[in-house]
Amino acid sequence: MKFASSLLIAAAALGLCAPPAAAAQQSEDAKRSSVNLRTEGVGEPIVVVGDLELEEDRVRDAVRDIAMRGRSFDEPLMKYQDPLCVTVAGFGAVLGPRIEERIRMQARVVGAKVAEPGCAPNATVIMVDRPKVLIERMRQQRRDLFSPGALRQIDTALNRGDPAIHWFVAERRNLYGDAMENFAGVGGLGAPGIAGELLFQRDARFASRIEVPFSIARTGSVVVFDAYKLDNVHLDQVADYAVMRILGHPQPQAALAEDQPDTILNLFRMDPLEASHGLTLMDLAYLRGLYAMKPNESSTRLENFTIAAYRDLVELGCEEAGNCETEREPG
Numbered sequence: 001m002k003f004a005s006s007l008l009i010a011a012a013a014l015g016l017c018a019p020p021a022a023a024a025q026q027s028e029d030a031k032r033s034s035v036n037l038r039t040e041g042v043g044e045p046i047v048v049v050g051d052l053e054l055e056e057d058r059v060r061d062a063v064r065d066i067a068m069r070g071r072s073f074d075e076p077l078m079k080y081q082d083p084l085c086v087t088v089a090g091f092g093a094v095l096g097p098r099i100e101e102r103i104r105m106q107a108r109v110v111g112a113k114v115a116e117p118g119c120a121p122n123a124t125v126i127m128v129d130r131p132k133v134l135i136e137r138m139r140q141q142r143r144d145l146f147s148p149g150a151l152r153q154i155d156t157a158l159n160r161g162d163p164a165i166h167w168f169v170a171e172r173r174n175l176y177g178d179a180m181e182n183f184a185g186v187g188g189l190g191a192p193g194i195a196g197e198l199l200f201q202r203d204a205r206f207a208s209r210i211e212v213p214f215s216i217a218r219t220g221s222v223v224v225f226d227a228y229k230l231d232n233v234h235l236d237q238v239a240d241y242a243v244m245r246i247l248g249h250p251q252p253q254a255a256l257a258e259d260q261p262d263t264i265l266n267l268f269r270m271d272p273l274e275a276s277h278g279l280t281l282m283d284l285a286y287l288r289g290l291y292a293m294k295p296n297e298s299s300t301r302l303e304n305f306t307i308a309a310y311r312d313l314v315e316l317g318c319e320e321a322g323n324c325e326t327e328r329e330p331g
Contacts, residue, residue, distance in 0.1 A: 083115035163229035177295030215295035
């Protein structure tokens with residue numbers, strides 16, 4: 001069973017999201033659960049906010065803080081190798097599809113592959129008023145979808161009362177990003193079967209100090225928003241925060257200080273009305289850099305790819321990603 005499908009089944013069993021056929025009930029759910037979400041300007045062209053004259057050292061420091069603590073030379077970065085197929089639940093029949101479309105749009109902007117309509121979901125964004133209940137039901141039904149590290153991260157986030165809980169499933173693949181036969185990922189990085197191990201050894205024979213002999217593919221991810229903690233949060237902020245958590249691999253508590261470039265990851269550390277309206281220039285450079293890297297590229301090269309992406313955005317005037325502004329958009 002697909003990761004995202006399992007989550008939605010658990011949510012439906014708890015009465016946390018309505019089936020597609022119940023349009024009237026779904027509309028009522030939307031009124032109840034998303035009443036505090038802001039939606040003005042939804043559907044307008046994406047505006048990327050950020051400082052166009054950042055020093056490259058600041059970009060380098062920022063990407064280290066976002067995603068590079070503890071990275072080693074022989075470790076590739078995790079990202080989607082397969083096309084992204086996102087599904088959204090709990091936001092109602094109108095707002096849910098708008099979030100889906102924005103996530104797909106941003107995925108294309110950063111260079112990730114996006115699946116065609118009718119695809120099998122491999123990423124889920126869901127809003128519920130009882131995140132802990134939903135996640136506990138998931139643990140009972142599909143323990144294989146949670147690695148020990150993911151469970152610790154989830155428990156810590158729940159104990160903190162975080163407005164958004166996120167985790168993922170990943171698997172090791174060959175250096176080209178292709179799946180290895182009989183390789184089982186178990187809630188994270190699983191142990192390979194015999195055939196998969198042989199394939200890995202085949203790739204490893206050609207290992208060198210400048211090339212990692214395997215890659216890590218994200219095969220499922222989820223972001224669960226607490227409906228009671230989204231006061232004054234804009235729908236676009238929800239979507240773009242999810243984009244960073246689904247497509248990237250920032251630190252669980254990643255955020256940047258006031259003297260560093262802005263990021264959508266600061267959303268729940270400040271007043272949503274003062275936070276970035278969506279992905280910032282720093283966020284965009286990070287994601288574009290990540291998805292420009294080869295599947296087995298050493299994680300330590302992320303800084304260089306991010307800086308290169310930042311330079312391209314500045315030189316192009318952000319034409320490929322919408323209009324860039326040097327001031328944060330008003331709430």
